[in-house]
Amino acid sequence: MILHSEGGRWYIDARLTETSDQMSYDLTQHLVRRAHAGTVIVAADNTKVFLSVVRKRWAKLLYEVECMRSSTLDREKRESLQYEVDHMRSCTFATKPPSPRSQSRIYFLTPEQLDTTLPPYATLYITTCLEPSVIHNATRPLAGGGVIVIYGPWVKPYDDLLAQQFQLA
Amino acid sequence: MPIPSPSITHTPTLTCVICHAPVSAREATAGSVQLDGSLAIACTAHLRERRTWFTAWCAFESQLRHKQQAKAANVHKAAAR
Numbered sequence: 113m114i115l116h117s118e119g120g121r122w123y124i125d126a127r128l129t130e131t132s133d134q135m136s137y138d139l140t141q142h143l144v145r146r147a148h149a150g151t152v153i154v155a156a157d158n159t160k161v162f163l164s165v166v167r168k169r170w171a172k173l174l175y176e177v178e179c180m181r182s183s184t185l186d187r188e189k190r191e192s193l194q195y196e197v198d199h200m201r202s203c204t205f206a207t208k209p210p211s212p213r214s215q216s217r218i219y220f221l222t223p224e225q226l227d228t229t230l231p232p233y234a235t236l237y238i239t240t241c242l243e244p245s246v247i248h249n250a251t252r253p254l255a256g257g258g259v260i261v262i263y264g265p266w267v268k269p270y271d272d273l274l275a276q277q278f279q280l281a
Numbered sequence: 282m283p284i285p286s287p288s289i290t291h292t293p294t295l296t297c298v299i300c301h302a303p304v305s306a307r308e309a310t311a312g313s314v315q316l317d318g319s320l321a322i323a324c325t326a327h328l329r330e331r332r333t334w335f336t337a338w339c340a341f342e343s344q345l346r347h348k349q350q351a352k353a354a355n356v357h358k359a360a361a362r
Contacts, residue, residue, distance in 0.1 A: 123320050125311045141328055145338060148313040177335055189336065192343035196335065257318060259311040 122254060124270075125261040135263050136162070139237060140169040143218065144196075146259060147203050150234030151210070152218045155250065157240045159207045159220040166220075167205060174200045226250040237261045244269040297324045299337040312338060316345050316352075 129135040139154070143166070146152055156162040177200065181193035206216035209225045223246050230253045238260065242250070247269055251260065262270060297304045298312060298321045310328055312321040321341065327334050 123311055127310070138328065141331065141334060142310065144335075145312045148342065173331075176331065180332065180335060188343065189340065192339035193336070195343065195346075196339045257314075257320060259320065261311070 121256050121258075122251075123257070123259045125259055126266060127261060127263050128265070129263060135239060136165045136169060139239070139261075139263070140166050140173060142261065143170075143237070144173065144200060146235040146261075147217060148199065149259075150255065151231065152235045152237070153226070153230065153233050153250070154218065154220045154237040155223060155226055155240055155242060156220055157222065159222055159225075162239070163205055163207055163220045170200065170203075233258070235259045235261065237263070238270075239263045241267060242269065295322045297322065297327070298341050299323045299327045299333065313342060316348055 127138060129138055143152060143154075154162070154166075174197065177193060177196050181190055181197060184190055184193070203218060204216040205218045205220065206214060207220045208214070209221060209228055210216070210219055210231050223240065223242050226242070226246050227249055230250065232253045232255050234255050235258060236250060236254055238247075241264075254260070295304045295306060295309050296302070297309070302324070304322065304324050308325050309322045310325045312323050315321045323334075323338075327337065
């Protein structure tokens with residue numbers, strides 16, 4: 113479900129999945145698209161475990177996209193799928209907060225790590241419950257037209273803070 | 282899912298970039314970025330069809346790249362004149 117107010121800064125994509133397995137599956141497929149838009153931040157509790165799950169899914173997806181490319185004779189389709197393969201291969205992941213020297217495009221951060229100064233980014237995935245102050249701090253560098261993807265039930269901090277962020281200054 | 286704050290409204294009209302059909306905000310999901318910088322949107326149902334999800338988005342983004350290249354070429358031509 114997409115939520116967006118007229119003239120609002122961001123889009124919110126609220127997604128409900130039943131299991132963590134479904135969530136990692138859904139997130140990985142969606143992540144491939146949003147990685148095209150710029151830097152991605154994924155807020156998770158156990159970032160190392162979650163990253164290893166997403167990486168495995170990513171590798172499987174990459175193999176499937178390669179198979180799709182190999183199975184088509186359409187030149188344009190092959191080229192577009194090759195571009196996707198190259199893009200997926202070039203994406204790098206990290207569980208450490210972004211620094212001026214880091215080259216990663218996708219960051220898996222804990223709520224504590226989100227409470228630091230972040231560089232501008234395009235997409236925030238929220239897979240765990242965050243405190244209002246953490247959401248406020250984490251969404252400050254989110255670019256205009258950026259996307260916040262929320263997994264799980266809608267809780268009060270999202271309602272209060274994100275509603276404020278939607279209003280134009 | 283509990284209904285979010287009334288101050289947050291659904292985007293009025295959305296078109297899926299995969300099937301080009303109108304899609305309600307409830308059934309939509311965010312994708313990549315359009316040529317004008319706006320968000321490209323697709324039906325959530327396509328996310329469950331892995332093959333469609335990848336081939337259609339790849340075709341869409343390939344078209345965007347071609348349009349961008351054509352636009353850049355036109356700018357270059359205009360500057361040369």
